[in-house]
Every structure is written in C-alpha cells, then in structure tokens.
Amino acid sequence: MIPLADTLMCPSSGHSIGPEASLREAACLLLQHGHSCLFVTDQHGRLAGRVTEDELLLALFAGASELTPAASLAQPVTAVLSNTDSAASARSLLCESLTHCLPVVDAGQTLVGIIDRSTAGSATPAADSSRTPVPDWFPTTSFDDLIPCADTRPVRRTRRRRSRPQLRLFNPDQPRPVFIRGAQALSLLRRADDSL
Secondary structure (H helix, E strand, C coil): EEEHHHHECCCCCCCCCCCCCHHHHHHHHHHCCCCCEEEEEEECCCEEEEHHHHHHHHHHCCCCCCCCCCHHEEECCCEEEEHHHHHHHHHHHHHHHHHCEEEECCCCEEEEEEEEHHHHCCCHHHHHCCCCCCCCCCCCCHHHCCCCCCCCCCCCCCCCCCCCCEEEEEECCCCCCEEEEHHHEEEHHHHHHHHH
C-alpha cells in the first residue's frame, strides 16, 4: 500500500484558513488560488470545517461584514482521508464524494494536506499499481437513453427548383385566372415593358 503523501497529496497552505480569518481574507485566498472551497482549522491545526465559495458569496451579498470570521460559516466535513490511506482508496472516495477536493488528516485530526481532482488524475500509473482511472466528468445519461442511430433515416435533400417566370391573367368573362409560364411569360413581359 502506497501512502497518499508519496503520490497525490498537495500542501494545505493555499486551501486552509485559521479560525480568525475574515470573510475578506477567505475571499482573497479563493480568488488568488482559484479554489472552490477552503478548509477551516482550529488554533492547533485540527480540521474544524469547510467553507465553500457559494456560502461565502451568499453571506457577503446578504450583508455580512467583511471582517466577520469565516469560521462562522464553516460546515462539517463529511468525507475525510487519512494520510495512511492508499492512493486508490483516495481516488475512489474523491469520485464518490462528488467534491473538487478532500482534506487529508493525520491520526490527531491535524490537517496535513489536500487531494484534488487535478492531482488525483495526473498521478503516474507506475506510482500505484492498484490505480483505477477516475473520470474527469460523469455522464448524466447513457447511450441506451438516446435514439438509436440505425432507426433514424438520413434527411434527403431535394434540389430547389429555380423559379420560372409566371403570369396570372384575369379575364372578367372567365371564373378562373389563366397562368402563363416560361418563355411565353417572358416574351409577354418584355413586350409590355417595350410598350411603356
């Protein structure tokens, strides 16, 4: 079993904030590193919760002060990895949790690192022989839900005919109009133009 620190784990410095960090500091850290969440630690470095970008923005738009501690928005972390877990179990937990990153803690629940999807997908297969591929996306439908291609017929494109000149002449003595098409209609139109 290969431990996480050897293959997938990133340092937690850009992903974590202390208990005294304000909403402004948390927002700046999120923008600076491009993360979607931050992990909150207590004074001893133990994992205390998680603050997402959405929760932070909702609090700021609701009128919370920028100096409010970000730890007040912290939600409990449900999926946590141990630093002794294998890389394969970390990948499967990351896939099952449907989150962008997971915290890695040691035996004393101290935050020691982070595993995110970019590092989990970029590890080399030689580093872990039990590696199972983690997809970057999850399909929302299967091919069985789609219309089979064999049943669909190709659309036959018909050639569009050129429009021919056509005259419609009305005779007061006849109930239906008389249609003159083609060369005869062209010659009548030319004669009418010449007479004007």
